[in-house]
Amino acid sequence: MALSSSLDGSESRFSAYVEALGAALGHADRVAPARRYCAGLLLPGERKSIEPMAARVEPGRVQAAHQSLHHLIAKADWSDAAVLAVVRARVLPAIQQHGPIQAWIIDDTGFPKKGKHSVGVARQYCGQLGKQDNCQVAVSLSVANEHASLPVAWRLYLPQAWAEDAARRSKAGVPDDLRFATKPQIALEQIRTAQADGIPPGIVLADAGYGVDTDFRDGITALGLTYVVGIQSSASLWPPGQAPLPVKPWSGRGRPPTRVGRSADHKPVAAKDLAAGLPKGAWRRVKWRQGTNAPLASRFAAVRVRPAHRDYKAATPRAEEWCLIEWPVGEAEPTKLWLSTLPANTNRTSLVRHAMLRWRIERDYQEMKQEIGLGHYEGRGWRGFHHHATLCIAAYGFLIAERAAIPPSAECSTPFIQAPDVPKTYRPRGAADPA
Template sequence: MMTGVTAEQIAGWDAELSELTGSLGWLFNRPEPRVVFTQYVEGLLAELPKKNGWTLAERAGHVTPDRMQWLLNGSVWDADRLRDGVRSYLVKHLGDPEASLVIDDTQAQKKGTKSVGVAFQHCGLTGDVRNCQTMVMLTYAAPAGHAFIDRRLYLPEDWTTDRERCREAGIPDDVAFATKPELAVAMLKDALAADIPFGWVLADAGYGRDPGLRGFCHRRTLPYVLAVPVDLPLAGPPGKTRQPAVKRAEDLLHYAKVRAQWERRSLGDGAKGERLYDFTAFDVTVKDEAPAEGFAHWLVMRRSLHPNRRGKDGELHRETAYFLIHAPVGTTLTEIITRAGGRWRIEEDNEINKQLVGFAQYQVRKWTPWHRHVTACMLATAFLTVQHAALTAPEPDSDAPATSPAAPGKAQATGESETTD
């Protein structure tokens, strides 16, 4: 929330928004869609109970929603070029080589079978299977702020194998089935081609489990912190060969219990206060996967402070999460933990887009208008992010260690010497 804002600053925002939308006028070959596009973005940023064709048209003084609907459905302009403009705008103001690219997906619940990509599939909003659309998103998370810079609509195989259904929804004939991690790789390729400054790639286990995504990062020498499942294949024990073999990530829990030192660190403030966890790390070999030259793999384990998960034995245990790290040799555990704590930024971007600019309130069904609406929402929140960054001075690095940081595999102790969970 922005507090202590003056009337002059608000007037300045209005002028800057007009300048921003005006600078994108080259997207359109006619003056009317330029005007309606500006009205559309202004409406997304306005305090309206819902952001749909009717409410946006009413705010703009239109008698009917026809002009808003035509902007999305019928006028000639390229949503991918607008996406490029959003990315350039955000990088111009917030670009930083210390930024991270964060991958995640989000859903919009929909009725019926006509909306492009809609299907009964897992819905992260509810944690179960719902009729929804799934969008794979890419956030640019810089020290000064964060916002979406790319998007891909996931099409289940039930869609891509029915080409007539695809044509009815306006899906181009060359759009084939792609997994969510493959869509993520496509966005990373575009970010690299655009030469945007960033240092790390972050994602949850839905993406970290994919060897194709990991392999892409290895080939492109990209550092990453990826949450991974407990069955991530590993090769060999961490140390003496007489110790129990390590074949999966969860096998390291034995070593963590009996001889690992844990370091207590904060991942920043959450909804319920400071997010404190215990961390430890091991250098590992991922089966059939070699890191980039000069890089190494580590498996970081994050453990909750208190028992909060009931195991197969019926007892409460501390919940443990696993993260695979691909980073230059010598990277400190401190930096890795700080990076791992940055994934929440894309969750916040999902929430901001849905609550503030009508990200999931669209009333369009086809491929092209979906991309146009979602990308216009990205522009609106990028504008908010830039204005907020201008008001907010950088805060001191609260994660800076008081002593020399531990290297991965040599975590500093927390003062505890626990051997049981």
């Protein structure tokens, strides 16, 4: 790769960082294209797809560089998990210099697509667009503290129609052993893997798309982890101090009763109705962090409840949890609600700050899409989609490590790496000839 002749400290660290990925890439001859690819992701440029990056990092031999990068991403058989493990080992210590890991954040993000052949593309909800549309969606797990966060797991969600279509699977290179899984099931598997890999534990944070899934919440608890997860306003809860009716005594005839019960006068309520019935004194204004111009604050209530979803099929009531409710002054109804298994002695401010730490994943996605080119991959296959994302995370990890070493009062120097100017004679494939 043709870089400036005099490497500054950050560029030397970049070279060492990519060299460390070498063992995980499987072959020494993959290190140079990986370095070019990561450099292309970090360098300025509107598009971070393969050809424009090849032109930026190797302007004198664009076609050869394009073939090399394309092979690395779309064809080469290297382990995404192994590369992410190296990234994690290099970057987490830098994050932990600013405090222990506090949270494991689950979320998903969408990539709008116009065609129908890219792996996993379907009409589904796309957060980037805020509506249902043609897109791909990936589920991720990030580890975070208040200083920074790093994605440590990444997987494409494969809609059921795709999972059951053998021809499309084969064409896109979907692994033979991969079966349909819901997003919460993918997320729970990522959490299990992170725990098995010895990643420093944190409180699991997720939005209502995951929090409404009882099996997801139960799975987190079974792993010995706590959570703060969003729920919908329609979620069924037993109000403070209430629980299902106990199992009825056996009459001596038929099968003995084994399930807790409800009645017309004794039943759970919707979360929004619970909030509406709380006394004025239940609400307090809480600040959770400093915003750009002013402290971020809102009005919250926190009460102990029991989740009631299908508990009429259970032999015992569910354990008490926190229900945290945000209801800003002037709003007609609550804007956000969470369930949390944090200890009963956790104060309201701590609950709020844990819940609001989920903003870090939004920051990750924003930077990785706008600055690193996470959504710019133009290939259609399973392998290429994941290899591109893995090297985007690697590039982002380097950026995080560099920032962690900079004092808060200092400005971050950019760019970390330099490349020669693209020749004026270069024309992308398919571009019209100049007039």
